Amino acid sequence: MNSICDMLGIKYPIFQGAMAWISNHAIAAAVSEAGGLGIIAAGNAPADWLRKEIRACKEKTDKPFGVNVMLLSPYADEVARVVAEEGVKVVTTGAGNPGKYMELWKSKDMKVIPVVPSVAIAKRMEKGGADAVVAEGCESGGHIGELTTMVLVPQVAGAVNIPVIAAGGIADGRGFAAAMMLGAKGVQIGTRFLVAEECTVHEAYKERVLKATDIDTVVTGRSTGHPVRGLKNQLTRSFLQKEKEGATVDELEKLGAGALYKSAIEGDIMNGSVMSGQIAGLITKRQSAEEIIQELMKELKEVTAEKVQYITQNM
Ligand code: TUI
Helix, strand or coil, X not given: CCHHHHHHCCCCCEEECCCCCCCCHHHHHHHHHCCCEEEEECCCCCHHHHHHHHHHHHHHCCCCEEEEEXXXXXXXXXXXXXXXXXXXXXXXXXXXXXXXXXXHHHHCCCEEEEEECCHHHHHHHHHCCCCCEEEECCCCCEECCCCCHHHHHHHHHHHCCCCEEEECCCCCHHHHHHHHHXXXXXXXXXXXXXXXXXXXCCHHHHHHHHHCCCCCEEEXXXXXXXXXXXXXXXXXXXXXXXXXXXXXXXXXXXXXXXXXHHHHCCCCCCCCCCECCHHHHHCCCCCCHHHHHHHHHHHHHHHHHHHHHHHHHHC
């Protein structure tokens, strides 16, 4: 047990990253059942969809799970209310400042854990009453900030007094151990859980992630102020070409609209957005959520012991 496990009532300090149109009750319940924190991604979905997913998750597990509120969603206000009404214990947020929902969530005794891309935003969240933060480096898939996990995590950990969870580029025990050494109290893992057996994302998406190499992701949308990392395909090529030609934010957002749904649900991995982290190249096998979590914990202990031994004997 450590502070984040005590705070949330979970066994292992492993969060399953919220992936819009991908992280539904099926993967969230499986991760929570395995001792981590499963998280349902509200993404851009309407509040009714979320309410059903929360109820389905409760049918499958009596362990704590979370919901991620994507603050750019047109449904964010309704989604924020549903999360509170349904008695969800943990809420994470992405792509903005959750300040206006803080009072509601804290009044329901929920733990609020914003995802942050910088020290300044982490400090603002702590001041606003956040219980912990997820410091997410730009190795992550999806909407990202500027800093890498390696530089972001120790700077955030040094700047706030609440627990820091590291995200971005972590998929095995080595990354897990490294994150803990940087000052994190836990990790959030997205891409590896995307290929989990319980994850219902389209098979074509899983296959694409499993085949990816270290250099297969690219960032689009820097010119729109919403940079997004995903696997290279026809969509990213057209998007980058249009950005180079100076397309307007409106034109670019039209190209991106519905693109994640197209790949994650419909399986169109050429014209859809195949969001993925840079660590995809390390992910080569399908496992259950339970196997992933057990392997992460085993490797964390092994590499930590190995390195302590190496350092004490050689330095
Ligand atoms: O949110 C994410 N990753 C995401 S969200 C998403 S869905 C999407 N749909 C349409 C457009 C864009 C995305 C796919 N991936 N990660 C967490 C994250 N949060 N990354 C960066 C931030 C962030 C940025 C600014 C958090 C806070 C913030 O604060 C700004 C402020 O107003 O203080």
